[in-house]
Amino acid sequence: MQFTSFGFLAFAAALLLIYYLIPKKGQWMLLLGASCLFYLWAGTEYLVFILITVLTTYAATNIIGRRLQQQDAYIAKHKAELSREDRKTYKAKVKRGNRIWLIGCLVVNFSVLALCKGLLIQPFRAMAQDTGLDFLTLGLPLGISFYMFQSMGYVIDVYRGTVRPERNIFRLALFVSYFPQLIQGPISKFSLLAPQLCAPHSFDGKEVSFGLQRMLWGYFKKLVVADRIAVAVAALKGSEFTGFGFLLLSVFYAVQIYADFTGGIDITIGLSQALGIRLPENFIRPYFSKNIAEYWRRWHITLGEWMKDYIFYPISVSQPMLKLSKSARKRFGNFGKRLPVYVASVATWFVTGIWHGLTPNFILWGMLNCFFIVLSEECAPLYTKFHGKFHLKDKAWYGSFEILRMFMLMNLIRVVDLFPDVGEYWHRVGSLFTTWNISLLWDGSMMKLGLTGLDYAILGSALVLIFSVSLVQEKKGSLRALLQTKPDALRWALLFVLFVAVVLMGSYGIGYNASNFIYNQF
Amino acid sequence: MKKKKTFKLLAALCLCVAVLYLLQMLLMPKYMDESRDGALIAEYYDNTGNNDVIFIGDCEVYENISPITLWEDYGITSYIRGSPQQMIWQSYYLMEETFRYETPKVVVFNVLSMKYHTPASAGSSDQREAYNRMTLDGMRWSSSKWNSILASMTETEKQWQSIFTYLFPILRYHSRWSELKQDDFTYLFQKEQIGHNGYLMQTGIKPVTAPHMEKPLVDYTFGENSYYYLDKMVALCEEYGVELVLMKAPSLYPVWWDQWDAQMESYAQEHGLKYINFLELVDEIGIDWNTDTYDTGLHLNVYGAEKLASYFGKILSEECGIPDRRGEEAISTLWEEKTQAYYDQKQALESAEQQQGE
Numbered sequence: 001m002q003f004t005s006f007g008f009l010a011f012a013a014a015l016l017l018i019y020y021l022i023p024k025k026g027q028w029m030l031l032l033g034a035s036c037l038f039y040l041w042a043g044t045e046y047l048v049f050i051l052i053t054v055l056t057t058y059a060a061t062n063i064i065g066r067r068l069q070q071q072d073a074y075i076a077k078h079k080a081e082l083s084r085e086d087r088k089t090y091k092a093k094v095k096r097g098n099r100i101w102l103i104g105c106l107v108v109n110f111s112v113l114a115l116c117k118g119l120l121i122q123p124f125r126a127m128a129q130d131t132g133l134d135f136l137t138l139g140l141p142l143g144i145s146f147y148m149f150q151s152m153g154y155v156i157d158v159y160r161g162t163v164r165p166e167r168n169i170f171r172l173a174l175f176v177s178y179f180p181q182l183i184q185g186p187i188s189k190f191s192l193l194a195p196q197l198c199a200p201h202s203f204d205g206k207e208v209s210f211g212l213q214r215m216l217w218g219y220f221k222k223l224v225v226a227d228r229i230a231v232a233v234a235a236l237k238g239s240e241f242t243g244f245g246f247l248l249l250s251v252f253y254a255v256q257i258y259a260d261f262t263g264g265i266d267i268t269i270g271l272s273q274a275l276g277i278r279l280p281e282n283f284i285r286p287y288f289s290k291n292i293a294e295y296w297r298r299w300h301i302t303l304g305e306w307m308k309d310y311i312f313y314p315i316s317v318s319q320p321m322l323k324l325s326k327s328a329r330k331r332f333g334n335f336g337k338r339l340p341v342y343v344a345s346v347a348t349w350f351v352t353g354i355w356h357g358l359t360p361n362f363i364l365w366g367m368l369n370c371f372f373i374v375l376s377e378e379c380a381p382l383y384t385k386f387h388g389k390f391h392l393k394d395k396a397w398y399g400s401f402e403i404l405r406m407f408m409l410m411n412l413i414r415v416v417d418l419f420p421d422v423g424e425y426w427h428r429v430g431s432l433f434t435t436w437n438i439s440l441l442w443d444g445s446m447m448k449l450g451l452t453g454l455d456y457a458i459l460g461s462a463l464v465l466i467f468s469v470s471l472v473q474e475k476k477g478s479l480r481a482l483l484q485t486k487p488d489a490l491r492w493a494l495l496f497v498l499f500v501a502v503v504l505m506g507s508y509g510i511g512y513n514a515s516n517f518i519y520n521q522f
Numbered sequence: 523m524k525k526k527k528t529f530k531l532l533a534a535l536c537l538c539v540a541v542l543y544l545l546q547m548l549l550m551p552k553y554m555d556e557s558r559d560g561a562l563i564a565e566y567y568d569n570t571g572n573n574d575v576i577f578i579g580d581c582e583v584y585e586n587i588s589p590i591t592l593w594e595d596y597g598i599t600s601y602i603r604g605s606p607q608q609m610i611w612q613s614y615y616l617m618e619e620t621f622r623y624e625t626p627k628v629v630v631f632n633v634l635s636m637k638y639h640t641p642a643s644a645g646s647s648d649q650r651e652a653y654n655r656m657t658l659d660g661m662r663w664s665s666s667k668w669n670s671i672l673a674s675m676t677e678t679e680k681q682w683q684s685i686f687t688y689l690f691p692i693l694r695y696h697s698r699w700s701e702l703k704q705d706d707f708t709y710l711f712q713k714e715q716i717g718h719n720g721y722l723m724q725t726g727i728k729p730v731t732a733p734h735m736e737k738p739l740v741d742y743t744f745g746e747n748s749y750y751y752l753d754k755m756v757a758l759c760e761e762y763g764v765e766l767v768l769m770k771a772p773s774l775y776p777v778w779w780d781q782w783d784a785q786m787e788s789y790a791q792e793h794g795l796k797y798i799n800f801l802e803l804v805d806e807i808g809i810d811w812n813t814d815t816y817d818t819g820l821h822l823n824v825y826g827a828e829k830l831a832s833y834f835g836k837i838l839s840e841e842c843g844i845p846d847r848r849g850e851e852a853i854s855t856l857w858e859e860k861t862q863a864y865y866d867q868k869q870a871l872e873s874a875e876q877q878q879g880e
Contacts, residue, residue, distance in 0.1 A: 505696075
């Protein structure tokens with residue numbers, strides 16, 4: 001069931017109604033039922049994958065939890081007899097056992113994920129079909145990358161002792177399968193999400209209204225902008241568009257993926273808010289970033305945090321890295337000190353790349369991001385020196401220049417998503433320096449991309465609106481809170497106009513190929 | 523305070539619904555200039571209550587029989603509930619809906635649609651969807667409409683959410699705002715009457731020049747689904763005490779195969795129904811394929827439709843006992859107006875044809 005289908009809207013409306021009508025203690029069970037229904041809608045055959053995650057996560061976390069409990073009880077009981085060293089040895093022994101359970105759970109789950117993603121790639125797919133394993137070539141189970149990472153984060157937290165394991169398997173199943181975030185995240189922490197999912201929620205008119213407003217904004221971005229520009233993005237991928245055409249593709253794709261992904265997240269967060277559940281923000285106006293590090297603090301935040309918590313930091317502080325740091329510092333000085341961080345960065349970005357897909361372009365995408373982050377770190381002293389001399393940061397225009405520079409750089413990196421053939425990507429990048437064809441803006445080429453003049457006008461107006469809203473949010477915070485202070489009539493009139501704009505200008509129904517959310521495929 | 527707020531909220535909601543409804547009316551095709559047969563189904567609701575005969579079927583009905591001639595020659599009040607390529611299940615649900623408004627003495631069903639047993643068997647999905655809209659959009663909300671939608675949706679529409687676009691057509695026509703024409707504003711609230719009691723007049727003449735040939739079929743048996751709905755029609759008419767008459771209009775193509783005719787003959791015999799294949803009575807009716815068709819035999823023009831009505835009226839009045847109502851003043855006055863409008867349009871169309879010819 002796609003978020004953009006009428007069926008989903010009817011489903012969400014019915015859920016909201018029943019949710020606030022039934023006794024509060026049954027609300028979480030209703031959510032679980034709705035999540036199961038939502039998942040079954042995508043295909044009964046996919047249920048087995050999510051069940052594997054629920055069962056292995058439940059088993060591993062509860063065994064680890066019980067072992068930690070037994071450890072604490074043993075230490076408390078024998079406090080007087082055990083020396084500090086004994087306690088340390090005992091804890092290390094328990095930890096070793098726990099690690100086996102942790103690794104076992106991670107291996108099982110990530111193998112399933114790798115298998116599912118790997119079988120999307122033709123040689124492996126063909127191999128599976130030839131060997132009679134064609135039942136495995138179903139396609140990517142709905143939201144697998146998201147629920148898998150969320151669940152594995154929880155298992156690691158239990159292993160680290162920062163979270164207590166959930167004893168009720170159904171509550172755990174709800175945490176894993178909570179349907180609004182199943183399609184494209186955000187990837188939530190157990191400690192933040194699980195208590196909210198199972199807590200009773202009373203009807204709060206303001207929260208429900210704010211949630212629905214956010215959903216409407218999400219639909220505007222997805223249906224009016226993302227799905228409209230998608231046609232042009234598909235056309236611009238054609239081999240004839242090199243040079244400026246490629247640059248244009250990178251900009252159009254930036255618009256599409258932003259409107260698509262943030263639109264979907266708005267629907268997710270909005271629906272959750274209407275249900276009384278607060279999900280973490282996944283985007284904070286990323287295109288206003290002035291440098292790459294800031295960009296990654298604003299774009300797909302929850303994935304970035306997951307990678308930081310469970311890949312980057314563990315590698316950075318691991319024993320081999322500490323040893324490497326020590327020896328590298330002796331040889332290379334300050335650079336050597338930073339070397340373990342760079343190694344951890346490479347590993348993190350490699351994993352981030354393959355999280356998006358097991359094809360070379362996604363690995364290249366991860367490595368390019370890593371390269372520019374490291375480059376920017378290494379060049380930091382140079383920048384400081386430069387700005388100390390020229391004082392450009394004091395100029396009013398320089399901030400805008402930094403934003404534009406970052407926007408263009410990220411566009412050129414991001415657009416590699418569209419080129420599974422990495423050679424083709426480099427060819428197009430090269431053409432930026434060899435093909436000067438800016439004339440396609442006025443020679444009629446723009447009208448051959450599947451968009452009419454009216455479509456461009458709608459896109460232009462919608463982008464001006466999105467930009468203005470983002471500007472207000474950047475400077476004054478929540479626009480909905482701001483609107484709340486305005487007269488009711490004005491507020492409702494504005495929302496109604498937005499609703500009508502979605503209904504009339506949305507790319508849905510017959511005559512349009514409703515696109516799946518781009519992040520569905522990850 | 524709370525009461526006031528609730529009132530304001532309700533008022534705002536009503537206003538929003540009104541605006542959306544208005545937008546829907548604006549965006550829906552009006553069928554006044556092009557594809558005028560799309561307007562016929564909705565016109566029925568202004569003409570209910572006094573019809574002794576209801577014709578149901580596709581273009582072979584609404585272009586081949588003139589209710590005005592039936593009135594003029596026999597005093598028979600009738601209405602045609604027809605739409606382009608109307609499927610048999612749509613005919614059934616239109617019949618069911620009609621019985622909510624009136625109980626005629628006779629229902630005449632044109633059997634050509636027996637050849638389509640599923641939506642997919644009736645052409646491409648896009649074409650089928652367009653025809654579905656012409657039949658279903660004009661129907662008022664009712665359980666009959668709901669069931670007709672469910673039975674009519676094409677393979678590509680067979681997701682239950684597509685039904686929303688039939689119930690709220692703004693979701694289907696939402697992008698038409700960029701194609702709106704003067705007609706959409708002119709006929710926003712009040713449309714012109716396109717049909718004459720469901721009859722769509724054509725005055726052009728395009729004679730039959732060569733026999734129409736079609737490839738023989740592998741299997742001539744009508745589908746189970748077709749019989750299912752025909753059985754339902756029989757049962758429904760029995761329930762309401764209405765006589766069901768089966769007819770095959772005198773259209774030369776699509777070909778009405780002998781094997782199909784035999785099946786209808788035997789079905790009618792089995793169920794005690796009257797079945798008239800007018801293709802076999804062309805000479806008796808007096809149809810001249812040089813003057814009485816506007817598209818080389820696919821449909822009759824008004825001259826052919828009048829001849830067929832004149833012939834059929836005799837059967838209806840003599841064999842089915844349909845009364846002559848010309849003596850009833852109220853009905854007579856109403857039908858005189860209809861007759862006047864009919865001849866006004868006939869004259870206008872003939873003049874236009876003549877001018878075009880010159």
